[in-house]
Amino acid sequence: MRSYNRLILNLFLLLLIASLTFLTDATLAALSVFLSVSLNIVVFRILKPFNKFNVRREIDKTQVVPPAELTTSLKIRYEGSFPANSKVEFSCKTLNLDINTGIVVFNPRQDYNLVKSFKVTKRGLHKLSRTKVTIMDWLLISGKTFIFDDEQEILVLPHIYPFTTAAESLGAGIIGVVAPNKRGRSSEIWGIRDYQAGDEYKVISWKAMAKSPDHKPKTKIMAGEVGSAITVVLDTGKDMGVQNGEDTSLDVGADIAASLCYNFVRRGTDTGLLIFDNRLRTLVKPERGDVHIDSLLRHLAQVQPALDKFIMTSLTKTVQQLTAEYGRKLVLVLGRTDDLLLDSYIPRLALNKDLIVVIVHTEANKTRAEQIQKSAKNAGVPVVLATANTVRQTMDALEKWSYAAIARA
Amino acid sequence: MQQLRELRTYVSALATIPILIMLANPTVATSMSGFAFSFPFQFTILMLLLYIFLWGRGYFQRLGPTSELLAESTILNGPIIYPTVTVFLTNNASDFVGVLLAYLFFGVIASIYQIVLGKRLSATQKIVFFVLGYMLALITYAGSFEGQALKESFNLIRAFDHISGGLTLLGYVGSTEPLPLSGYVRIAMAIAIPSITFSALAAQVRYTEVKENPAAEAKMVTSLRPAVALLTFGGAILMLPVLGASRAIQFLPYLVTVVPALGIGIVLLIILRATQEKEE
Numbered sequence: 001m002r003s004y005n006r007l008i009l010n011l012f013l014l015l016l017i018a019s020l021t022f023l024t025d026a027t028l029a030a031l032s033v034f035l036s037v038s039l040n041i042v043v044f045r046i047l048k049p050f051n052k053f054n055v056r057r058e059i060d061k062t063q064v065v066p067p068a069e070l071t072t073s074l075k076i077r078y079e080g081s082f083p084a085n086s087k088v089e090f091s092c093k094t095l096n097l098d099i100n101t102g103i104v105v106f107n108p109r110q111d112y113n114l115v116k117s118f119k120v121t122k123r124g125l126h127k128l129s130r131t132k133v134t135i136m137d138w139l140l141i142s143g144k145t146f147i148f149d150d151e152q153e154i155l156v157l158p159h160i161y162p163f164t165t166a167a168e169s170l171g172a173g174i175i176g177v178v179a180p181n182k183r184g185r186s187s188e189i190w191g192i193r194d195y196q197a198g199d200e201y202k203v204i205s206w207k208a209m210a211k212s213p214d215h216k217p218k219t220k221i222m223a224g225e226v227g228s229a230i231t232v233v234l235d236t237g238k239d240m241g242v243q244n245g246e247d248t249s250l251d252v253g254a255d256i257a258a259s260l261c262y263n264f265v266r267r268g269t270d271t272g273l274l275i276f277d278n279r280l281r282t283l284v285k286p287e288r289g290d291v292h293i294d295s296l297l298r299h300l301a302q303v304q305p306a307l308d309k310f311i312m313t314s315l316t317k318t319v320q321q322l323t324a325e326y327g328r329k330l331v332l333v334l335g336r337t338d339d340l341l342l343d344s345y346i347p348r349l350a351l352n353k354d355l356i357v358v359i360v361h362t363e364a365n366k367t368r369a370e371q372i373q374k375s376a377k378n379a380g381v382p383v384v385l386a387t388a389n390t391v392r393q394t395m396d397a398l399e400k401w402s403y404a405a406i407a408r409a
Numbered sequence: 410m411q412q413l414r415e416l417r418t419y420v421s422a423l424a425t426i427p428i429l430i431m432l433a434n435p436t437v438a439t440s441m442s443g444f445a446f447s448f449p450f451q452f453t454i455l456m457l458l459l460y461i462f463l464w465g466r467g468y469f470q471r472l473g474p475t476s477e478l479l480a481e482s483t484i485l486n487g488p489i490i491y492p493t494v495t496v497f498l499t500n501n502a503s504d505f506v507g508v509l510l511a512y513l514f515f516g517v518i519a520s521i522y523q524i525v526l527g528k529r530l531s532a533t534q535k536i537v538f539f540v541l542g543y544m545l546a547l548i549t550y551a552g553s554f555e556g557q558a559l560k561e562s563f564n565l566i567r568a569f570d571h572i573s574g575g576l577t578l579l580g581y582v583g584s585t586e587p588l589p590l591s592g593y594v595r596i597a598m599a600i601a602i603p604s605i606t607f608s609a610l611a612a613q614v615r616y617t618e619v620k621e622n623p624a625a626e627a628k629m630v631t632s633l634r635p636a637v638a639l640l641t642f643g644g645a646i647l648m649l650p651v652l653g654a655s656r657a658i659q660f661l662p663y664l665v666t667v668v669p670a671l672g673i674g675i676v677l678l679i680i681l682r683a684t685q686e687k688e689e
Binding site: 007008010011012014015016017018019020021022023024025026027028029030031032033034035036037038039040041042043045083085087102103105136138139140141 | 427531532533535536537539540543544547572573574575577594595598601602603605606609610613614617618621633635636637640641643644645647648651665666667670671673674677678680681684
């Protein structure tokens with residue numbers, strides 16, 4: 001039963017009891033309260049203040065890199081002729097944001113501005129709920145609720161760790177062979193690399209092939225040419241959901257993957273992304289450009305730990321099926337360490353890829369991570385260990401590997 | 410005290426004037442003094458004070474639900490057991506009446522406290538305490554007055570006759586004398602009715618505010634005072650038809666409260682129901 005129905009009926013019952021005692025004074029007192037409460041409800045239904053509210057919500061940024069401060073403003077205008085009570089609320093559960101004005105008395109033609117700033121540190125896609133406005137009668141007994149269709153999303157991107165060498169510097173451009181200011185193809189030969197399936201016939205260096213001891217075909221690297229693509233693989237299996245410092249291992253992994261993608265693309269390298277748990281979840285083809293960076297970061301901002309564990313054998317199979325456009329260089333950001341097949345499958349994956357593995361670990365699986373690192377090292381695969389506190393150092397190691405990988409090519 | 414900073418506390422105090430007129434007068438004082446030195450009266454007062462002391466310290470809440478019920482019942486009902494036995498054994502009701510008078514007195518004081526300082530009460534609870542306080546004060550005063558007229562300290566049967574109006578329609582013959590202070594009480598009601606109305610409406614606003622935000626300061630939204638005052642005035646205006654109807658049915662004086670008050674109440678209930686259906 002609605003609260004005001006219950007109240008009115010209770011008051012009427014009291015009026016009935018008082019009137020049956022024939023006590024005029026007590027009856028009139030009960031009647032006066034009964035009439036005033038009823039009048040309040042009738043006036044609310046006649047004046048209809050609920051049709052005279054105009055609410056607009058704005059947020060200054062919808063995509064940020066943490067930590068960032070966001071400001072949301074709520075503008076309410078009441079066009080009625082009599083005062084009205086209202087409360088306005090909206091929330092964002094994932095950001096622990098709960099805005100509730102409480103009951104505010106709006107006077108006719110009054111503007112009400114609520115500005116609220118809040119800090120976002122948590123990666124992900126956060127939904128700001130629709131604004132709910134409840135307009136109540138003068139005695140706050142009954143009310144009408146309106147929900148405005150203004151749901152908004154705030155995309156909090158992973159944290160980006162830039163490479164220590166500036167993108168515009170001469171040496172830095174070599175990841176994608178070319179500095180950003182020299183995009184396009186020219187006749188200038190920058191270097192020689194191994195032939196890859198799909199290379200154009202006219203860029204094969206026959207001279208270099210003849211000079212090489214094994215006489216394998218070589219390809220000329222032209223200044224302005226797009227270098228070999230790099231693909232970043234991120235494990236989003238169940239193990240990535242464990243706490244790692246203040247964040248989860250997946251947050252750490254996403255930060256590393258996002259930083260790599262950002263730095264590679266900013267240096268002109270076609271960069272692809274694989275999001276993988278027990279099977280392929282997302283596949284982004286290697287490309288360059290600001291739009292592509294945005295796409296990669298959006299994907300990484302939204303990844304959540306899966307219910308299933310990461311399966312190395314399944315990844316190996318998937319990687320083997322990738323076409324040449326995904327490049328030879330592969331960065332595997334891994335969280336699962338309890339799979340014994342990792343020791344044999346990492347070298348197997350490295351057979352036809354220039355692989356580096358980043359293991360995001362905690363204190364609990366540190367020994368096992370070191371074990372994997374040792375066995376991979378024996379097979380010639382570099383493994384970098386990362387925790388929430390060593391992301392910067394991990395990025396430095398990955399930067400060195402990136403330049404070395406190009407030199408090898 | 411937080412409540413003393415609120416306007417509605419003082420307005421609520423005005424509503425207790427008729428109750429105080431009926432309670433604080435020489436007639437009631439004489440009756441009370443007649444029982445003051447009897448053991449059952451003193452024991453009842455002692456137990457009620459003990460109850461208030463323990464209740465104030467939150468002792469009962471700390472017990473489990475069953476133990477709380479048992480402890481409260483023992484303390485509150487204990488004093489009436491012995492006088493009830495004496496009524497059956499000796500046919501002497503003076504101890505019983507003494508205990509009942511103590512209960513009535515405390516009942517009125519508790520009602521006044523709730524009307525003026527009661528926290529977290531809804532409009533219904535506020536007006537219930539007013540009607541209860543009014544009835545208990547009337548019983549106390551009427552019993553004292555009728556008792557003294559019959560050379561007793563307190564007459565219980567005659568006291569209840571004053572609130573037994575509806576029973577007369579079923580054939581009960583009550584014997585009541587006009588009470589000397591009834592004129593003053595009626596005049597005081599002219600102030601008390603709007604006061605209790607304002608107090609009840611303000612209590613309702615505060616009640617909802619506390620429900621919405623329990624940590625908020627116990628203060629009614631200031632901007633709502635004019636609205637509450639306007640509704641109080643509107644309620645008073647709507648009572649004019651009751652006055653007219655009362656005049657029209659003076660040939661049946663006992664029905665003056667029943668027909669006009671309930672009549673307008675029923676009409677309003679129908680209007681509310683109709684507007685609700687239209688809205689839905």
